[in-house]
Amino acid sequence: MKRLFAIVLAGGAASAAAVLGLGVVSGAPAYSAAPGASGRVPRMQPSASGSVSASASASAAVPPRRFARVNMPELADVEIPTTRSGKPKRDEWQAAQPVRVSQPTPRAKDCTAVVLREYMKVSCPKPMAGIRQFIGGIKDVELFIYPKGQNLTQSFDVFTEPNGGDIVFPLRRGENYMFQFFEISQEYDGGFGVSEHVLVDISWAGSRKAPTVVLR
């Protein structure tokens, strides 16, 4: 990615900027809740006993929600309905079940995965430049990034505002999806860049009991 950016720069910023409006936004968010840190949506916090309960927070300074991984069930141990249902609404996600999926890389460790009916939501807390879907069907898929930017006055506000991104997709046998988060990163010279962040790969081969979800 970095090399491609270098090519673009070599080729002329003006031409690239001229097409900035092309192909940038689709899959508009259905709601504006922050998935990782904000207090706009009641959050589920792990209790001391490890069970999950709903709580609310009003401060952006509240640490990002984290689940106690050790108490989470493996995705393979969660019953996933084979019947099709509609996409969960915003409030329904409060009752979602946190699950353990493969997260072998350091950058993926901060992300969380929850299951509700036959849907999964993957949330990652970094300041996000965007999310892309690369493969898989588009029905019942939604992407959300935060902040929405309306209240930002300076570019570095992205590091202090509530931030992160969500991907919602169905878990259905025989279906495969791949998504990638792109994060806003601060470069060595103090400027900003856009980098590939966590890759989300979902596959459910016909012979397997459960889907395979990898966050890398």
Place this chain on the structure above:
Amino acid sequence: MLRRSVKMPFNPIAGFATLALLAMGVGCGDENSSTPLAGSAALSGSAAATPPGAPPGDPQAVTGLAREGASLAVSSDGARLYLADEDGAKLHIMGLPLDASAKPTSTDPGGRPAQVAVVGSTVLATVRMTKEGTGALVVYEEKLGDLVEAARIALPRDAWGVATSPDGKRAAVTSAWTAQVSLIDLEQKKLVWSRDVPREPRGVTFSADGSSVYVSHLVGANLTRIDDVGNQPRVVAVELPTAPARSPAAEKLPASLGYALVTNPERDRLYAPRHALGGLGMNQWYGVATVDVLDMTDSKPLAAPRQVNAHKTFIKPFMERFDTRVQISLWSAASDVVTVGASVFTQPRAAVYRPTQGTLLVASEGSGAVVELDASMSDPTLGLVRSYGVSASSSAAVPDGIACGAASGIALAADDGTAYVHCRATDLVVAVLLPQTPGDYDSPPQRYVRFAEPSSNADYAMGRQLFYQANDQYVSGGLGCAGCHPDGRDDGFVWHEVEFAPKEGTQGATFTNFFGSGSLARSMAAFWNSSPIKNGNETGVGYTRQTPIIAGRLKSKGPYGWRAENKTLDSRLLAGFDLHRWNESGNKDSAFPPTRARQLIAFVREGLVSPPLDPAPLNAEETRGKEIFTSEKVGCSTCHVPETDYTNRSVAVFSAFPQRGYFEEKGASYKTPSLLFVGGSAPYFHDGRFATLEDVVFKNGDQMGKTSQLDASEKKALVAFLRRL
């Protein structure tokens, strides 16, 4: 029965361990069946381990003695390494652990061996061409330090890949040039059947129940499956789209370099390392390396195709508040040419599954590395776990500055902690220590063994490395010669030769570059905004240029090039260095490019082995075809002169033929191509318009000789003769 024997290094500890395990009844396979292959205690790779990515409850079919061959294999007791040294025409045996001071012992398998597989105490080696003019599977038995030839089974020419069935009773062998797959009964030690399959079959493996075999090809994206191998074998094409996440949306790309097939221990996933021609990536005019995954339970690809209208969302609402760099980066990330991830290897040549980690180890011929990939992903290429450098330029280089050129084979030690890598271009086997736990790889010392002395011709030795190497500053531009000319043959692909005009108002020069996909050419031109495409419009980009076979076709002084534009092979290579890399192959005043050309010529003329032709005399139909070919009435030999490799090397005007996605080249003339090895180099013409030789002869419209006057039997005879060239 022919018997040859050779002394092998014997590791007493490993040997006794094996004996002890055997005494305890430890083994694989059906304990009630009587396998012909004893001593299967220390099997690696296909043991029924549970990979980390496999969810509990998955089928854990014990796949027993099923093995895929490679250019090297570890003995069942873990004490020895067997190496099929194709270039040296020997089978080498090395003691483990590798010891640089110990000279390997060797045996002559009676021709160039391509692969070796170990099943219990039996060692199988394929031989591409024997002195008798056939391919062969040579069956050896290990006996107290000796390797004894137990059988030699004649097979179709160019026998290459080998695999054994889960019960160890059968072997399947691919014959590359003759495009056949054979089944061998290892109990009876005889050929059961051979079946025709598409071009260049290479990798082969059995299904979990042994009833089917899967085959990969050097040419094309489809795999082949042969069902009911024990009774009525049926050949079925299996679609496996290549690199779907990195393909232009809604396009199915062709693939090449399908040398290997690997399964997981459960045998429900089949991994096909190869090259996606036209796959999108950063600066990757040639495409991307990939590992495509098939669900073996239903023969369906694991990865879905890339969608035209896939979702994406970016922070447009406040982009203007960021600096230009962020804006451009955002545009790049959101553009259709950018795909997920980056290619982490080039020219995959061999692979092995690592059971304790649930990973794949892939030998990257072009980049002098072994990469470890997350096998649980639908595209493992995107899950790089670690990269192990084994080339001279890497910090983990083999000691004493010895370079591992062209990583061509890989085998895993029984303890899963060491990979042995066959470095074909430098005649080395190196040991790569593999960590058992997550974390960074900190370049532990590597061991190696040299199994052959380097050529005394320094140009040849360097040219041999350059042919495979993808990252030489002057030659390769990201893909080695062998990336398009595997074994000196061709990838069956028609490239886009794109001509860029100088930007308006500048003094820039016109230049040409090849692209695997027209989409990428367009996008790159747009990125630059300074190089409009001269030969492109809304319907197609670039002229059609099919990869030619070069092995055995480079004896002539010249001219070379599609239009005979280069008088010598040197000048053709120098032009090629530029054609593949934006006219920027280094300092043109430097002595390096001509030196590189000289070195490459030394290797490609002497070191590439021609496809094995049938040595039998022409039969009656072929003789009749030869008479037609050389007759004045038809006139084939006027241009395709038999005495000069079936070409007169002059140019002739050829009709345009609009090919979808390419720019129509009207009124162009092309050099008469050599017809040597034409029977195995489909598709035909510069644009690949004809899929078969029959189409060439029956449908060429008298553009080549006067074949329309021939009746059907004469045309058939002409085709039969062409297949013998």
